[in-house]
Amino acid sequence: RVSSTLTEAAAAMTDNGMMSRAKVLTIDNMNPTVKKVEYAVRGPIVQRAVELERELSEGMKKPFAEVIKANIGDAHAMGQQPITFFRQVLALCSYPELLSDSTFPEDAKSRACRILQSCGGFSMGSYSASQGIDSVRQDVAQYIQRRDGGVPCDPDNIYLTTGASDGIVTMLKLLVCGEGTSRAGVMISIPQYPLYSAALAELGAVQINYYLNEEACWSLDIPELQRAVNEARRYCNPRALCIINPGNPTGQVQSRQCIEDVIRFAAKERLFLMADEVYQDNVYADGCQFHSFKKVLFEMGPEYSETVELASFHSTSKCYMGECGFRGGYMEIINMDDDVKAQLTKLVSVRLCPPVPGQALMDLVVNPPQPGEPSYNNFIKERTATLSALAEKAKLTEQVLNTVEGISCNPVQGAMYSFPRITIPEKAVQEEKGQAPDMFYCMKMLEETGICLVPGSGFGQKDGTYHFRMTILPPKDKLQILLNNVKEFHQRFTLQYS
């Protein structure tokens, strides 16, 4: 070890002949689990998109006038407007002198006062309790209770988080343990949202893949779960099952029956359930409805409701509000062992508290204007407009993509993405051995059209199939152009490599 360090150091002569020290921290001696982390949603293709934007702004000629980032569920960046009431309250909380401004509606003021009264020194600049502001957790609990038709919710089981990602990583952290064949395994869907694979890689846990059934609208089939867990038990200790509903990147909405079956499976196989439900308001397809895991669990009676351990995650970043930048979110934990819960509370205290503006926003999401309050009508108008536009764009995306030969697309029942399957000619697959074929495809599309998508390989897919994820967030007229450009690109690409 010492001699290799000396060799490195000796090799590191600078141009002016001065002896330079070798780096203390190098790619060879850094944390190996960090190196294994991958996060396609902000991967190389997005870095190239940022470069292209810079090149365009510097006047470089490109075959397109702007880069359209359809790679990430970033609603406001795509022009979606924030809910006025939410932003009024946030402004009042930021600068309470505005409480005497008569142009602000009374309900916004009273909401702001309630939030500030729960903050130390009446200021969002104070740390909150690590679990989150008490009154916000109470409002979250009431929201969940209303949402789930009266199933009780204890504010003590609510933890406010820095976006949903923070809560998911924290829960996974608790579950990790063991070495060798006792190493903790976590079941995730394929395709998945790459936060899961990234967190598992970083934590050194085993990723257990179960495949969603693309032929049946990305349904979750119990036999496939069973296959995955059986195989996994040979080499690790499966401890948790993660579900994303509505699905990301796949956009399916699970039926009540499916959720019940998943809960039975988790109980039988002794798995901790993690339900990523951040798209709970993003349901568009006729006949589809959001069912929370919590509600279904409680409808299954005490054999399940008093035993199955569940964590459910929500966020301010999606649905009709799309407030990603504020990093608000919560998790609800159910049937968690008391001692483990105490450890969870201790663990979150090390990071002091989630951002207070994000907590305030989460409070507004779970406790929006009520009928009879001055802001109610406008709130409903804004929320409805956003959700109807999304529903329309979900349908448009599916329709246009399915007109293209070589692209096939399941209905976007919910969430914010389409994840169509694409046929990539064998010649293109052969030609680009250095990278995944769909990365090659998406990179080429970016260079030629300015459209930034994420290749399916970043989410996982069955071997030999190729996809991309595209958000449905651009404004309708822009989305129409984008879809036509995708269509033309696909036809050109197919021709070129046939």
Added chain:
Amino acid sequence: RVSSTLTEAAAAMTDNGMMSRAKVLTIDNMNPTVKKVEYAVRGPIVQRAVELERELSEGMKKPFAEVIKANIGDAHAMGQQPITFFRQVLALCSYPELLSDSTFPEDAKSRACRILQSCGGFSMGSYSASQGIDSVRQDVAQYIQRRDGGVPCDPDNIYLTTGASDGIVTMLKLLVCGEGTSRAGVMISIPQYPLYSAALAELGAVQINYYLNEEACWSLDIPELQRAVNEARRYCNPRALCIINPGNPTGQVQSRQCIEDVIRFAAKERLFLMADEVYQDNVYADGCQFHSFKKVLFEMGPEYSETVELASFHSTSKCYMGECGFRGGYMEIINMDDDVKAQLTKLVSVRLCPPVPGQALMDLVVNPPQPGEPSYNNFIKERTATLSALAEKAKLTEQVLNTVEGISCNPVQGAMYSFPRITIPEKAVQEEKGQAPDMFYCMKMLEETGICLVPGSGFGQKDGTYHFRMTILPPKDKLQILLNNVKEFHQRFTLQYS
């Protein structure tokens, strides 16, 4: 393993005789590194303080009228007022309709516009780049350059963070590696801020203690660093040296000479330097001055400035602004290997981005109103008032505590805390074997006076010595009462156990 699980399950009969499943996740099978985490600043004593507050509010009689939380550097909770300009800009960014409100000053509006123009869709609700908003990172770089007398700063080396804690944990994460005697070790001061020990425990790295010299005003002595690293090399691989300057919990401000010596030591011993400089504006003592590690490094010439790897951390939570709840911060990395830097950028992308309001606030801290701008005079007035009050309270705290027999207190040269040494009578030490003697002392003080302090054992201290950490943040009149109550309690406690 299986049989023990069955036993557990069998034991778990509920009252109504129904067979209940044993928990999947228990204290015995959860992540063992999480169990090792301790965080005294929000530990059992603070939980008891919260209980006492609730009991008081429910009308229970106590020997005090209110709980005073002097356990945490939470300025606004102690009544410190936010900087008006900062909050005006945040309100404008939250609700841009206010840009047409003539009561807001023009410089606040132009700052808000600049921030919003850097946000996707002109909204703080958009994700930013994972490394942080470009224009904010540029402003941070210019701030550092001004602060350090022109030493160049590249915005590419700036990473915005969710408070300083986030940056520190992220850097430690990169450094962790190895097993057995090759396991990564990180040197931290004792006393330390317990984020460090908590993060090292969670990451499974080795904590290497070096002791500050209480007799010489908590100075950092090179021979002690040498002793610590020599001993540690027998059982681990020391990779990094963490310094907190100004000190937390100890309040000392390091001399330029000391910093230079530390840098030489790090270079000689091949250690990555981590400089926690979140109290850089909190310097009160005559003759003391803040010297950044970066500036000293660059003044030492290319042998050091081109080789020594350094990460420096700052935050919106301390100094004169005290905006803890917004979770803003940045880190600057210097001489980091390019491949490692690419890994760092990838790692932070998994969490998408730091909270945008916190980024906006960080921008205002590094780019406050300038001479000639409408808000300049008021900004200077507010900042000066806060910093002078803190300087006065630092002196008052030292003076009063040093009048008590059995308490001795170094000058609070900087930061926001006093860390006095207390004499605990042998009888009290003997009586309370179950807990650290200073925990027993602080818990008793809380029950009798309502004052919440953190025992020295939560930060680490030389064996056989006892301390507590107390913030200097309460308003002066309240601080005076608090100090007198501490004095009386100490005398009573000493008498009782003599």
